Each structure stands twice: as structure tokens, then as C-alpha cells.
Amino acid sequence: MDGIIRARGIQRSFNEIQVLSGLDLDVRQGEFLAIVGRSGVGKSTLLAILGTHDLDHGGTLSIAGIDTKELSSSDLARLRREYLGFVFQDFHLLPELTAMENVILPAVFSGRDLGKARERAGEVLSRLSIRADETPTTLLSRGERQRVAVARGLVNGPSVLLADEPSASLDMESEQTLFNLLDELRREQDFALLAVIHSRAVLDRADRVLELREGALHEVV
Ligand SMILES: Nc1ncnc2c1ncn2[C@@H]1O[C@H](COP(=O)(O)OP(=O)(O)OP(=O)(O)O)[C@@H](O)[C@H]1O
Numbered sequence: 001m002d003g004i005i006r007a008r009g010i011q012r013s014f015n016e017i018q019v020l021s022g023l024d025l026d027v028r029q030g031e032f033l034a035i036v037g038r039s040g041v042g043k044s045t046l047l048a049i050l051g052t053h054d055l056d057h058g059g060t061l062s063i064a065g066i067d068t069k070e071l072s073s074s075d076l077a078r079l080r081r082e083y084l085g086f087v088f089q090d091f092h093l094l095p096e097l098t099a100m101e102n103v104i105l106p107a108v109f110s111g112r113d114l115g116k117a118r119e120r121a122g123e124v125l126s127r128l129s130i131r132a133d134e135t136p137t138t139l140l141s142r143g144e145r146q147r148v149a150v151a152r153g154l155v156n157g158p159s160v161l162l163a164d165e166p167s168a169s170l171d172m173e174s175e176q177t178l179f180n181l182l183d184e185l186r187r188e189q190d191f192a193l194l195a196v197i198h199s200r201a202v203l204d205r206a207d208r209v210l211e212l213r214e215g216a217l218h219e220v221v
């Protein structure tokens with residue numbers, strides 16, 4: 001297999017302004033791939049396409065060797081649950097639910113064995129030093145909330161974790177803690193991490209850094 005995600009000739013326009021203009025990308029198993037680029041260049045747009053949330057694009061996208069264009073929306077949802085995990089910049093946690101409930105939410109939606117999901121969620125949360133019964137509003141810090149969001153992204157055991165600026169608005173110490181944990185979990189669970197990154201300290205950890213510029217990705221050396 002060529003890699004877990006294979007994108008060819010991806011195009012996306014908004015109001016006749018082309019944001020992505022024939023972008024190619026391969027995400028290899030287990031790698032940490034960082035995406036950089038100035039504000040408004042199309043990084044979040046790219047992540048939405050790779051995550052199969054935005055289907056209005058040109059070009060082809062395969063995930064685990066499956067061409068996404070051929071799939072019905074329910075098959076697409078299944079593919080997403082099977083292979084992809086997401087960490088959003090602003091966490092998207094539900095404040096009235098506990099950390100455990102937030103983390104198992106994707107498993108609830110995917111109709112998985114909830115006992116197993118709870119077990120797995122408990123493990124990930126304890127690895128991240130988060131108490132399962134805390135609610136996001138009572139959790140102490142943004143760093144902790146972000147770790148709950150990471151646990152949720154991992155609960156279905158994805159092949160790729162897609163993260164849009166996962167350490168935005170964290171202080172440097174929380175950022176390092178977050179990426180130390182991600183490195184450890186990635187070694188154990190062998191998922192690829194594809195993340196939009198701003199911090200130079202974090203970029204040093206990446207296996208590859210690609211810059212999004214003029215609608216395409218360019219290797220940064
Ligand atoms: N739903 C939309 N409708 C119209 N224009 C959009 C939409 N989504 C994105 N755009 C435009 O596409 C361009 C790329 O936006 P995008 O959010 O992908 O940039 P970004 O690189 O993630 O920026 P930032 O670093 O600020 O997060 C911007 O010009 C934006 O205004």
C-alpha cells in the first residue's frame with residue numbers, strides 16, 4: 001500500500017477563488033507529518049478534505065487504498081470511523097459530559113462495543129493523567145482539556161490522527177507535555193499524526209514538514 005492517505009490533484013475553490021490547486025499528498029504509516037503555511041492559505045480546508053468532511057473538491061482521495069469518491073455517505077462515515085481520528089483546535093468538548101463520556105462519544109456514534117470503548121478510553125485518559133469523571137468545565141487547564149480531545153481522537157484506534165493546531169493557545173510546557181504523550185502513544189499504537197503546526201519547537205519533532213503555498217504542498221528543508 002502507498003500509504004494510509006493518498007491525495008492526487010486536489011482542487012478546492014470558494015467563490016471562484018482557488019485555495020487548493022492540484023495538491024498531492026501521501027501520508028505514510030506511523031509518521032508525524034507537520035503542515036505549515038501562513039494564515040488563510042488553506043490548511044484547515046485541506047484537513048477538512050482529508051478528513052472527508054468536505055467532499056466538494058476536485059482530484060482523488062484514497063484512504064487505506066479505498067477511493068472515497070465511490071462511497072455512499074454511510075460507507076464514508078464507516079471509513080472515517082475505522083481509519084481517522086480528529087483533534088480540533090477549539091477542542092469541541094461537551095461541557096456537561098465527563099471526560100470519559102466525551103472520549104467515548106465517537107464510539108457511541110459508531111455503534112461499537114461500549115464496554116471495550118470505556119476500557120480503552122480509561123486507559124488513554126489515565127495515560128494522559130486525566131480523571132475520567134471530571135467535566136471539562138471543572139478540569140483545571142486548557143492543556144488538560146486538549147488532552148481529553150486527544151484521547152477522544154484516539155478512542156476508535158485510528159490509522160491517522162488529523163489535528164488542526166492541536167497546541168494552539170497552550171503554554172510551552174503544556175505543549176511539550178502534549179507532544180511527549182503523542183510521541184509515546186504513536187510508538188505504541190502506530191498511528192500517523194498529520195498536524196497543522198505553528199510552534200518551531202514542535203516542528204523539530206516532525207518526520208516531515210510540508211509548507212502549503214500557492215495551493216500545493218512543498219517540502220521544507
Ligand atoms: N466555507 C468557506 N466559504 C468561503 N470561503 C472559505 C470557506 N472556508 C475557507 N474559506 C477561505 O479559504 C481560504 C483558506 O481558509 P483556511 O481556513 O483553510 O485557511 P488556514 O490556512 O487554515 O488559515 P489559519 O492559519 O488562519 O487557520 C481563506 O481565504 C478562507 O476565507
Ligand SMILES: [Mg+2]
Nearest residue numbers: 043044045164
Ligand atoms: Mg486554519
